[in-house]
Amino acid sequence: MSHVTLEDVARAADVSLATASRALNGRRVTPHLHDRVLAAAARLAYTPNAHARALAGASRRSVGVVCHDVTDPYFAAVAGGVMRVAADNDLLVMLASTFRDPEREIAYVSMLRAERAPAILLIGSGFEDPRWERAMAAELAPYLDGGGRVAVVSRHRTLKVDSVLPENRAGAAALARALLDLGHRRFAVLSGPPELTTVADRLGGFRDELSAAGVALDPAAVAEAAFTRDGGYQAMTELLDRGLNATCVFALADVMAVGAYAALRDRGLSVPGDVSVAGFDDIPVVRDLAPPLTTVALPLHRLGEEAMRLALTENTGRRRRIVRLPGEVVLRASTAPVA
Amino acid sequence: MSHVTLEDVARAADVSLATASRALNGRRVTPHLHDRVLAAAARLAYTPNAHARALAGASRRSVGVVCHDVTDPYFAAVAGGVMRVAADNDLLVMLASTFRDPEREIAYVSMLRAERAPAILLIGSGFEDPRWERAMAAELAPYLDGGGRVAVVSRHRTLKVDSVLPENRAGAAALARALLDLGHRRFAVLSGPPELTTVADRLGGFRDELSAAGVALDPAAVAEAAFTRDGGYQAMTELLDRGLNATCVFALADVMAVGAYAALRDRGLSVPGDVSVAGFDDIPVVRDLAPPLTTVALPLHRLGEEAMRLALTENTGRRRRIVRLPGEVVLRASTAPVA
DNA sequence: GCGCTTTCAGTAAGCGCTTTCAGGGTGCTA
DNA sequence: TAGCACCCTGAAAGCGCTTACTGAAAGCGC
Numbered sequence: 001m002s003h004v005t006l007e008d009v010a011r012a013a014d015v016s017l018a019t020a021s022r023a024l025n026g027r028r029v030t031p032h033l034h035d036r037v038l039a040a041a042a043r044l045a046y047t048p049n050a051h052a053r054a055l056a057g058a059s060r061r062s063v064g065v066v067c068h069d070v071t072d073p074y075f076a077a078v079a080g081g082v083m084r085v086a087a088d089n090d091l092l093v094m095l096a097s098t099f100r101d102p103e104r105e106i107a108y109v110s111m112l113r114a115e116r117a118p119a120i121l122l123i124g125s126g127f128e129d130p131r132w133e134r135a136m137a138a139e140l141a142p143y144l145d146g147g148g149r150v151a152v153v154s155r156h157r158t159l160k161v162d163s164v165l166p167e168n169r170a171g172a173a174a175l176a177r178a179l180l181d182l183g184h185r186r187f188a189v190l191s192g193p194p195e196l197t198t199v200a201d202r203l204g205g206f207r208d209e210l211s212a213a214g215v216a217l218d219p220a221a222v223a224e225a226a227f228t229r230d231g232g233y234q235a236m237t238e239l240l241d242r243g244l245n246a247t248c249v250f251a252l253a254d255v256m257a258v259g260a261y262a263a264l265r266d267r268g269l270s271v272p273g274d275v276s277v278a279g280f281d282d283i284p285v286v287r288d289l290a291p292p293l294t295t296v297a298l299p300l301h302r303l304g305e306e307a308m309r310l311a312l313t314e315n316t317g318r319r320r321r322i323v324r325l326p327g328e329v330v331l332r333a334s335t336a337p338v339a
Numbered sequence: 340m341s342h343v344t345l346e347d348v349a350r351a352a353d354v355s356l357a358t359a360s361r362a363l364n365g366r367r368v369t370p371h372l373h374d375r376v377l378a379a380a381a382r383l384a385y386t387p388n389a390h391a392r393a394l395a396g397a398s399r400r401s402v403g404v405v406c407h408d409v410t411d412p413y414f415a416a417v418a419g420g421v422m423r424v425a426a427d428n429d430l431l432v433m434l435a436s437t438f439r440d441p442e443r444e445i446a447y448v449s450m451l452r453a454e455r456a457p458a459i460l461l462i463g464s465g466f467e468d469p470r471w472e473r474a475m476a477a478e479l480a481p482y483l484d485g486g487g488r489v490a491v492v493s494r495h496r497t498l499k500v501d502s503v504l505p506e507n508r509a510g511a512a513a514l515a516r517a518l519l520d521l522g523h524r525r526f527a528v529l530s531g532p533p534e535l536t537t538v539a540d541r542l543g544g545f546r547d548e549l550s551a552a553g554v555a556l557d558p559a560a561v562a563e564a565a566f567t568r569d570g571g572y573q574a575m576t577e578l579l580d581r582g583l584n585a586t587c588v589f590a591l592a593d594v595m596a597v598g599a600y601a602a603l604r605d606r607g608l609s610v611p612g613d614v615s616v617a618g619f620d621d622i623p624v625v626r627d628l629a630p631p632l633t634t635v636a637l638p639l640h641r642l643g644e645e646a647m648r649l650a651l652t653e654n655t656g657r658r659r660r661i662v663r664l665p666g667e668v669v670l671r672a673s674t675a676p677v678a
Numbered sequence: 679g680c681g682c683t684t685t686c687a688g689t690a691a692g693c694g695c696t697t698t699c700a701g702g703g704t705g706c707t708a
Numbered sequence: 709t710a711g712c713a714c715c716c717t718g719a720a721a722g723c724g725c726t727t728a729c730t731g732a733a734a735g736c737g738c
Contacts, residue, residue, distance in 0.1 A: 003485045004481065006694065006695060007695095009437065016717065016719075017694090017719090017720080018696085018718060019716085019718075020718095021696060021697085022717090027698085028716080030716070031714080047449060047452045047453050048453055048694085048695075049455060049694055049695070050390075050453040050455065051389075051693085051694080051695090052694035052696090052723090053455070054392050054695090055388070055693090055694080055696095055723045055725090056694075056722080057696060057697080057722095058696065060455070062450070064630065069419075070415050070418050070419060070422065071415045071416060071418070072344070072415075072684090073624075076410045076412075077410060078411060079409050080408075080436070087436075092435060092447065092454075093431065093436075094401065094432070095409070096432060097419070097422045099428075112431075114387055114389035116389065116391045138384070142343070142384040142386070150625065228685075229627070259627075262626075284568070285412075285624050287601075287650040288601055289567070289628065290604075324375070342724090345724065346725095348726075351695095354687075354688090355688045356688085356689090358686090358687055360727085364726085367686075368687085369687085372687085387724085387725075391723070391724035391726090393725090394692095394724080394726095395692080395725040396692095396725090396726060396727080498713055649707095
């Protein structure tokens with residue numbers, strides 16, 4: 001058995017295609033016919049073919065969201081915000097995970113473009129590599145020309161589109177200040193891949209604020225690894241192997257801090273007794289760690305909501321819109337004052 | 340500027356529409372013309388209109404996944420598995436979050452049906468309410484008739500479709516046995532909404548195994564709340580207020596156990612010193628809690644992978660296929676032997 | 679060199695829907 | 709009762725693409 005089409009419905013209701021279409025879309029039709037069409041549609045379990053509809057010029061109802069990894073609580077939270085707003089607007093969300101592969105990211109945008117999604121959201125740090133950013137810009141340009149909406153979270157540089165930007169630099173600086181206030185002077189950093197703009201911003205903000213206070217960040221005390229829990233574990237272990245000489249470790253993302261906790265625990269070191277730990281993002285789980293993690297709280301849901309809102313409303317101005325959302329330092333038990 | 344169409348490409352390459360289409364789809368075409376078409380397409384930044392393509396009968400490339408809540412680590416992990424397999428097969432995934440609202444769930448399936456997605460995955464417990472399950476079955480029937488593929492994770496009863504079923508009942512029973520072996524006799528349970536089949540199965544398995552060992556589960560020691568972290572906090576608090584008289588608390592989901600930890604901490608109670616805690620699922624974060632959580636480990640990624648695989652391969656038999664995945668009890672530091 | 683098969687480009691017929699346009703009732707006015 | 713406006717319904721034209729089907733040219737054997 002094949003699909004039930006509008007024609008089947010029209011025939012069953014004994015009206016023309018046009019009338020059936022109008023009745024189903026709430027256009028003016030005699031109540032009598034209207035009911036007959038709806039009844040026929042229900043009886044046949046009719047579902048309009050969205051492709052045909054889209055092709056014929058109706059508006060599309062599903063937006064595309066591309067993020068690095070749905071499995072990461074950070075993206076899950078942001079996606080949650082996106083979905084809430086999407087649901088309020090009766091939109092279907094197509095969520096894609098790129099696993100931080102720029103090639104796959106571009107492939108996804110291309111697919112979304114093919115689907116003629118009315119809007120595309122790019123969630124998550126862009127790449128410092130100008131080659132990729134340019135390729136992405138090239139992919140996006142014709143889409144924008146064709147009336148597509150694009151909004152990004154946490155991504156800037158090359159892409160000239162509406163953006164929601166967490167204040168990574170300022171947040172990291174504020175955290176540095178708070179940690180200095182606690183008396184810390186010797187720091188270590190658990191860093192992600194330097195080609196991510198988020199990494200560059202957070203590390204830069206932290207380092208600069210330290211410098212301003214006359215505290216130098218030893219390059220040897222910065223360990224790079226994947227921007228994940230396991231990356232955090234690995235980076236922390238590496239630092240420990242090198243002989244950690246810091247009173248406080250700053251993980252550039254909370255997920256890395258989680259890994260760091262595990263690494264520290266495996267060595268029998270206590271937080272914050274032996275070393276203080278701070279993160280960035282305030283993903284939900286960190287307040288349930290033991291000890292609860294000091295971090296820079298970003299309004300994760302709002303990041304997603306604002307991005308969706310940007311994509312939903314027309315940009316009437318000539319310049320791209322930018323929504324900056326500040327982070328707030330939250331001191332919890334994972335950081336202790338230096339004795 | 341409007342969209343670049345295949346016709347534009349054909350004109351630019353000075354060939355017919357058919358030839359352009361064939362060249363772009365890798366069908367046999369003289370190399371010379373082939374190159375000319377590809378060059379023209381690249382020059383014009385052409386992207387085929389997926390809707391037109393779908394309408395014209397080409398195969399669809401995006402599957403729909405409906406889950407309760409992307410924000411929940413359980414679903415994130417399962418979705419991760421789905422996405423990996425989807426990516427391997429070059430499929431785009433449309434992920435939707437229903438926030439456990441059955442009405443929204445059906446609306447999403449309807450939209451996916453309209454999109455003529457080649458497959459629909461339902462991730463997460465169904466509802467005991469036969470009204471909803473029947474409505475869902477009615478929505479799915481014509482889709483299946485029309486050649487759509489459906490696979491579900493963790494859902495059974497009414498829906499007669501290919502399924503991946505974690506062995507909730509057996510897992511809970513095995514956990515009960517393990518806890519009994521530790522000497523526990525007085526238990527409390529943090530339960531989710533009883534209308535979720537998952538809740539019914541886990542609770543049933545646990546209770547039955549206890550009974551078999553001659554241990555009764557006091558109905559007053561079962562607290563119901565939302566199947567979330569906050570639900571766990573609330574249920575645990577309620578139990579504590581009632582005067583907890585158990586040596587071990589079983590949270591029907593790890594996320595609830597996380598909330599329970601917080602509630603216990605707020606009362607100054609230690610795990611497992613004052614009370615042992617066990618969960619179910621083994622979401623990634625629980626091994627990083629302090630203390631690491633005893634739980635029934637489900638192969639979360641595999642749940643998603645298997646479901647995607649079921650949806651991707653044809654069911655040649657006459658009966659629905661069922662993949663049962665066992666859970667494994669993992670004893671960690673959150674449960675201690677009774678002195 | 680003739681008639682056959684084989685190859686490959688082009689023509690055209692939809693896929694299922696929305697929407698413009700035209701036509702035919704109906705109710706009103708004169 | 710004739711004339712004019714309206715309001716609805718129905719017929720038909722696409723939306724952009726794939727894919728038979730058609731036809732021409734080229735390759736082959738005799």
